Amino acid sequence: EDQVTQSPEALRLQEGESSSLNCSYTVSGLRGLFWYRQDPGKGPEFLFTLYSAGEEKEKERLKATLTKKESFLHITAPKPEDSATYLCAATLGGAQKLVFGQGTRLTINP
Amino acid sequence: EAQVTQNPRYLITVTGKKLTVTCSQNMNHEYMSWYRQDPGLGLRQIYYSMNVEVTDKGDVPEGYKVSRKEKRNFPLILESPSPNQTSLYFCASSYRGNTEAFFGQGTRLTVV
Numbered sequence: 001e002d003q004v005t006q007s008p009e010a011l012r013l014q015e016g017e018s019s020s021l022n023c024s025y026t027v028s029g030l031r032g033l034f035w036y037r038q039d040p041g042k043g044p045e046f047l048f049t050l051y052s053a054g055e056e057k058e059k060e061r062l063k064a065t066l067t068k069k070e071s072f073l074h075i076t077a078p079k080p081e082d083s084a085t086y087l088c089a090a091t092l093g094g095a096q097k098l099v100f101g102q103g104t105r106l107t108i109n110p
Numbered sequence: 111e112a113q114v115t116q117n118p119r120y121l122i123t124v125t126g127k128k129l130t131v132t133c134s135q136n137m138n139h140e141y142m143s144w145y146r147q148d149p150g151l152g153l154r155q156i157y158y159s160m161n162v163e164v165t166d167k168g169d170v171p172e173g174y175k176v177s178r179k180e181k182r183n184f185p186l187i188l189e190s191p192s193p194n195q196t197s198l199y200f201c202a203s204s205y206r207g208n209t210e211a212f213f214g215q216g217t218r219l220t221v222v
Contacts, residue, residue, distance in 0.1 A: 031208050043114075043200050043213030044153075087153070089211075096141070096160065096207025097168070100153040 002026065002092040006101035013108050016077050021104045023088035024070040031091040033071045034098065035064050038085045078108045112137045116201050116214035123191055123221055131186045131217050133201030141207045142184040143168065144176065146197040147216075153200070159184055160207065191221045 007022045023033070032051055036044035048057040050066040057064045061082060063074045073086055085105045089098040114135045123129055135142065143158035145168075155168030159178040173195055175187040184203075188195060198218050202211040 032210075034210055041198075041216065041218070043202075043215050044211075046210050046212060049210050089153075091208035097143070097155060097158065098208075098211060102150070102152040 002090075002099055004088060004090050004099050004101040006086075006088055006104050008104060009102065010105040011107070013075075013078055013106070015079055015108055015110050018074070018076045018078070020075070021073040021086055021106070022070060023073070023101055025090045025092070029092065033066055034089045034091075035062075035071070035073055036087040036089065038087055038103070040085075044087055075106070078106075080108045080110050082106065083108045112212070114201055114203050114212055114214040116199075116217050119215060119217060121217060121219050123219070125192055125221060126190050129188050129191060129219075131188075131199060131201075131219070133184045133186065133214060134182050135184075135201075135203035135212070136182065137203060137212065138181065139203035139205055139212075140181070141205065141209075141211075142178065142201065142203045143207075143211070144174070144184070144186045145200045145202065146170065147200060148197050156186070156199075158207065188219075191219075193221050195219065196221050 003026045005024050035047040038044045048064040053068045055066050061076050065072045085103045087103045089100045117132045144156040145153045147153050154170045157176040159165045201214040204211040
């Protein structure tokens, strides 16, 4: 069964403390890997799309990378406003749908 | 501004009383879908539509209906809501089903 798994479930960091979130997938042919940010009670906000192993995308303090089995969202010197739940999703094989992971709830303490 | 608009944002209703949640997008996207989000279960797809008059079941379609009469609109219908449909609902649209999706702000539904 195609699956997307995120770890950790929750992560608490101090402001300025860099870290990484993981998204692993078991799939028969990855077509695209997507990262979203979700604030409480709001809709997911699109961040990045990655299509092939080795690809990297950056936006402010966030950098997403992709290997053949997993993706990482690296957060450099985070600020309290980076606190949110980060979701990854994959389009797998020939399916016309996104399969979401459970998300990582990130808290940045000032 | 490109957006997906859902209404209402909040809804409290009683068991069995039919309701409709509207969804509209202004990006001329072909693909639209509905998700529900529950604690510990993540986002699960309810129904999707690849184009006008083309709809299909997602992972959790029981108790829901949809229609796609126009490209921009994709309403979600609960004909006889039950308490287990209490959830946070999101509409999303995308160019194709396997491209990045853009989400509405969500509808928090409580069925008592």
